[in-house]
Amino acid sequence: MPPLHHGVAAALSLYEYWAIFYLFVLSSIYFTLVLVGFFEMIFHRLTRDDADENNVLGASALVAPVSVLAPAHNEAATIRDSVRALLMLHYPEFEVIVINDGSTDATLKLLMEEFHLYRSARYYENTLPGKPVRAVYESMDPIPLIVVDKENGGKADALNVGINVARYPLVCAVDSDSLLESDALMRVARPFLEDPKRVLAVGGIVRVANGCAAGAGRILSIDLPHSWIARFQVVEYLRSFLGGRVGFSAFNCLLVISGAFGLFSKAAVLAVGGYRTSTVGEDMELIVRLHHWARAARRDYRIVFQPDPVCWTEVPESLRILKRQRNRWQRGTLETLWLHRRMMGRPSFGLLGLFAFPYFLLFEGLGPLVELSGYVLTIAGLCLHLFDWRLVLTFFTATTLYGMILSVASVVLEELSTSRYPHVRNILLLVAAAVLENFGFRQLLTVWRAQAFWDLLRGKKHWGVMERQGFARARA
Amino acid sequence: VTSLVYSPHYHRFETLLVGATLGAYAACVLIVANWLEIDEPVLRYAIAFILVQIAIQAALIVGLVVSKHARSRHETARAGRVRRLQELLAAPDASAEAASASVRWPDEFLTVAANALEMLAGSERRRVAGLLQTSAPFDKLLREAGQGGPGRVIRAISLLGRIESPEARAVVRRAVQHPAEAVRRAARKAVVISGEEDARREVLDGLCALPFWERIILFQLLAADPALHTFLAEALTSKDDERILVALEFILTRQRLLLVRTPARLAQSSNLEVRIKFFRALPFLRLEEDACSVIEPGLRDADWRVRAQAARACGSMRVGRLAPRLLEMCGAFDDPAEAAHAARALSALGGAGWNRLQEVAATGDGAGRRIAAEVMERRMLAGLEAHR
Numbered sequence: 001m002p003p004l005h006h007g008v009a010a011a012l013s014l015y016e017y018w019a020i021f022y023l024f025v026l027s028s029i030y031f032t033l034v035l036v037g038f039f040e041m042i043f044h045r046l047t048r049d050d051a052d053e054n055n056v057l058g059a060s061a062l063v064a065p066v067s068v069l070a071p072a073h074n075e076a077a078t079i080r081d082s083v084r085a086l087l088m089l090h091y092p093e094f095e096v097i098v099i100n101d102g103s104t105d106a107t108l109k110l111l112m113e114e115f116h117l118y119r120s121a122r123y124y125e126n127t128l129p130g131k132p133v134r135a136v137y138e139s140m141d142p143i144p145l146i147v148v149d150k151e152n153g154g155k156a157d158a159l160n161v162g163i164n165v166a167r168y169p170l171v172c173a174v175d176s177d178s179l180l181e182s183d184a185l186m187r188v189a190r191p192f193l194e195d196p197k198r199v200l201a202v203g204g205i206v207r208v209a210n211g212c213a214a215g216a217g218r219i220l221s222i223d224l225p226h227s228w229i230a231r232f233q234v235v236e237y238l239r240s241f242l243g244g245r246v247g248f249s250a251f252n253c254l255l256v257i258s259g260a261f262g263l264f265s266k267a268a269v270l271a272v273g274g275y276r277t278s279t280v281g282e283d284m285e286l287i288v289r290l291h292h293w294a295r296a297a298r299r300d301y302r303i304v305f306q307p308d309p310v311c312w313t314e315v316p317e318s319l320r321i322l323k324r325q326r327n328r329w330q331r332g333t334l335e336t337l338w339l340h341r342r343m344m345g346r347p348s349f350g351l352l353g354l355f356a357f358p359y360f361l362l363f364e365g366l367g368p369l370v371e372l373s374g375y376v377l378t379i380a381g382l383c384l385h386l387f388d389w390r391l392v393l394t395f396f397t398a399t400t401l402y403g404m405i406l407s408v409a410s411v412v413l414e415e416l417s418t419s420r421y422p423h424v425r426n427i428l429l430l431v432a433a434a435v436l437e438n439f440g441f442r443q444l445l446t447v448w449r450a451q452a453f454w455d456l457l458r459g460k461k462h463w464g465v466m467e468r469q470g471f472a473r474a475r476a
Numbered sequence: 477v478t479s480l481v482y483s484p485h486y487h488r489f490e491t492l493l494v495g496a497t498l499g500a501y502a503a504c505v506l507i508v509a510n511w512l513e514i515d516e517p518v519l520r521y522a523i524a525f526i527l528v529q530i531a532i533q534a535a536l537i538v539g540l541v542v543s544k545h546a547r548s549r550h551e552t553a554r555a556g557r558v559r560r561l562q563e564l565l566a567a568p569d570a571s572a573e574a575a576s577a578s579v580r581w582p583d584e585f586l587t588v589a590a591n592a593l594e595m596l597a598g599s600e601r602r603r604v605a606g607l608l609q610t611s612a613p614f615d616k617l618l619r620e621a622g623q624g625g626p627g628r629v630i631r632a633i634s635l636l637g638r639i640e641s642p643e644a645r646a647v648v649r650r651a652v653q654h655p656a657e658a659v660r661r662a663a664r665k666a667v668v669i670s671g672e673e674d675a676r677r678e679v680l681d682g683l684c685a686l687p688f689w690e691r692i693i694l695f696q697l698l699a700a701d702p703a704l705h706t707f708l709a710e711a712l713t714s715k716d717d718e719r720i721l722v723a724l725e726f727i728l729t730r731q732r733l734l735l736v737r738t739p740a741r742l743a744q745s746s747n748l749e750v751r752i753k754f755f756r757a758l759p760f761l762r763l764e765e766d767a768c769s770v771i772e773p774g775l776r777d778a779d780w781r782v783r784a785q786a787a788r789a790c791g792s793m794r795v796g797r798l799a800p801r802l803l804e805m806c807g808a809f810d811d812p813a814e815a816a817h818a819a820r821a822l823s824a825l826g827g828a829g830w831n832r833l834q835e836v837a838a839t840g841d842g843a844g845r846r847i848a849a850e851v852m853e854r855r856m857l858a859g860l861e862a863h864r
Binding site: 031032035036039040042043046047053056057059060061062063120121122123125140190193194196250390391394395397398401402404405408409411412415422423424427428431 | 478481482486490493494497498518519522523525526529530532533536537539540541543544545548627658687688689692693695696697725728729731812816843846847849850852853857
């Protein structure tokens with residue numbers, strides 16, 4: 001073998017070991033987080049999960065009122081059900097603010113007809129910058145609904161305008177294509193009640209509505225989706241929320257609260273200047289900025305994840321739309337990490353700077369590149385007979401099994417926490433999805449997420465279109 | 477295990493538990509690697525790792541499926557038993573049958589009895605309570621409340637708290653001193669719902685030390701009786717701001733007219749929070765003094781939040797004599813929230829205030845005009861709604 005060939009083989013082999021080590025460390029961190037999530041969940045279930053207490057609190061005038069913000073852009077398929085679901089929330093005092101972000105479909109018309117809107121003289125101040133508001137509408141019926149019609153400026157811009165119009169001290173950002181369970185607002189507001197001085201933001205769990213039967217703005221019966229792509233996402237969501245976020249929240253290192261469902265202190269959001277409109281990952285960016293702001297001011301604060309307030313959302317069932325969504329999420333993560341790179345490795349930011357931020361950069365941000373290059377070099381090495389295929393197969397099996405155990409553990413956490421899936425068949429399908437996602441789906445996501453690097457370097461900023469089927473489809 | 481979860485030191489144990497689980501996992505891999513006869517160490521550990529993974533996954537999957545299946549069957553069977561017990565409890569002449577069923581299915585019987593006691597009132601409630609007290613599970617319940625793990629104690633006192641028997645009340649009262657906070661919380665709730673007067677008094681005296689959210693829950697559950705009135709009267713006349721705030725919070729939670737006399741000096745308390753809550757609660761308070769003299773200093777308070785709440789009280793209590801001051805506040809529009817409250821009060825008072833609002837809406841500029849327009853619009857829509 002010529003010396004050059006030896007050199008290439010040694011380098012490839014070294015990189016291969018590094019990629020395997022990397023995947024092993026990533027899985028170990030995740031495993032630890034799942035374990036923390038497991039013990040936290042038991043604690044939560046035994047000491048905090050009290051529906052009677054929530055009912056009692058729900059009747060008190062002293063519970064802080066909430067402005068629910070639902071930005072909507074071309075959401076004609078789901079908007080009526082979603083708004084109806086929001087209006088049926090069980091909470092002492094709240095208002096629902098739908099921000100029509102320059103929709104070109106019938107979103108506004110449907111809202112006006114359904115909820116008898118009139119053009120209101122509601123007073124608000126433009127504290128946060130945003131695109132011009134065309135009109136503010138309120139309902140003639142005795143329901144706390146406000147619809148803001150504004151020029152298109154993106155989700156972050158719409159949320160900023162919603163915060164301007166909001167009157168209450170807590171603001172809840174929800175996706176207008178999602179359905180909140182009736183007690184979700186009470187449950188998500190609980191940390192604000194228990195620790196009003198320290199809590200800045202609370203996130204709830206987002207679950208997959210595909211396959212469930214919905215009606216009158218409610219999820220009527222729960223089932224798994226029919227397509228495997230959506231089933232894989234069910235497992236992914238469980239892993240991410242019940243494993244990852246519960247664990248990060250326990251260390252006050254939560255860097256993401258889903259844009260689909262999060263409750264914020266309005267004062268804190270105003271203090272940091274609202275949502276950043278120049279990023280596609282505005283939800284993560286706001287949370288990181290809140291951390292940054294609070295830690296820099298040496299403030300004693302908490303950003304919390306609650307595992308029981310449930311928001312149901314429709315996930316993409318077509319690969320084309322899923323690719324767009326994951327590309328956007330990855331770009332959002334990378335942009336946020338870049339914008340707040342000063343927090344990286346800084347002891348003054350505590351565990352956030354020393355653990356959470358490096359974890360997100362190395363494993364969530366750069367992860368797809370490392371994983372993809374690992375796959376490519378392994379295949380190349382095997383083709384060139386530079387690696388022992390038995391060793392490669394062994395390591396591939398080990399890392400795949402480690403990934404699987406996390407997914408299966410997340411299904412266990414689901415059973416421990418809310419146990420929403422009623423049948424043994426559901427559990428078997430979830431376990432099957434947890435196994436099968438490692439053979440093709442995971443690799444596909446890696447390729448798409450790696451592609452996001454290229455798109456980010458090219459300066460791609462747009463969101464892409466998420467086509468909604470509407471919850472009515474779930475009834476069929 | 478549940479005792480550990482309810483312990484105040486759980487979060488410290490949690491770190492240990494996570495570490496121990498990870499340690500056990502690593503130990504399993506090492507043991508299996510030692511047992512394997514493969515010369516290449518990297519390959520040996522990798523295969524050991526795979527074997528441990530497969531074993532854990534198989535155990536998790538089998539456990540998950542078996543437990544789900546068992547739970548589904550158990551729940552179906554339990555639902556049937558609960559239905560049967562509900563039928564028996566609903567029939568007054570089936571007491572003997574219900575008593576024998578309670579021996580066979582004690583857990584289900586207690587669940588049904590707890591639901592019935594929560595929903596029923598009057599003679600039916602007394603009948604179910606009597607049935608429960610003479611049933612076999614009642615003794616078990618008393619024992620559990622005294623010696624069981626925290627989870628069982630909570631369940632027991634939640635049920636015992638609804639029964640007017642001396643032994644049940646004694647057990648609940650003892651639970652207020654339980655080492656686990658969750659049990660103490662459940663016991664406090666049980667005491668305020670139907671405890672003896674001195675036990676309720678003890679809980680009321682300790683309200684200031686409780687977190688805000690727990691106070692709110694207790695406020696909602698408290699029954700209006702002489703003990704509560706005495707507590708509120710003493711709290712409102714005390715010099716302790718914490719106690720005053722607790723009393724005002726109670727009034728704000730219940731939103732009902734209070735018959736206890738409230739000293740007007742609270743309007744000028746040095747504590748900002750007391751002033752804010754006092755003016756917010758003012759429409760529900762009984763004052764000896766003239767409302768105008770009490771509200772007036774509030775409208776001139778240094779803090780805008782006090783001024784806003786005083787303006788709101790002015791509108792609710794229809795104190796027309798203060799309209800000129802409200803007009804001043806509305807005219808300045810220094811703070812939109814304060815001005816909005818003043819404008820709403822003017823709108824509620826009508827007369828000259830209403831005319832002034834119209835004037836501002838027609839000729840004013842900026843925030844003042846927009847606030848006035850919104851308040852007028854709301855007033856007119858409220859009229860329309862009443863007409864409809």
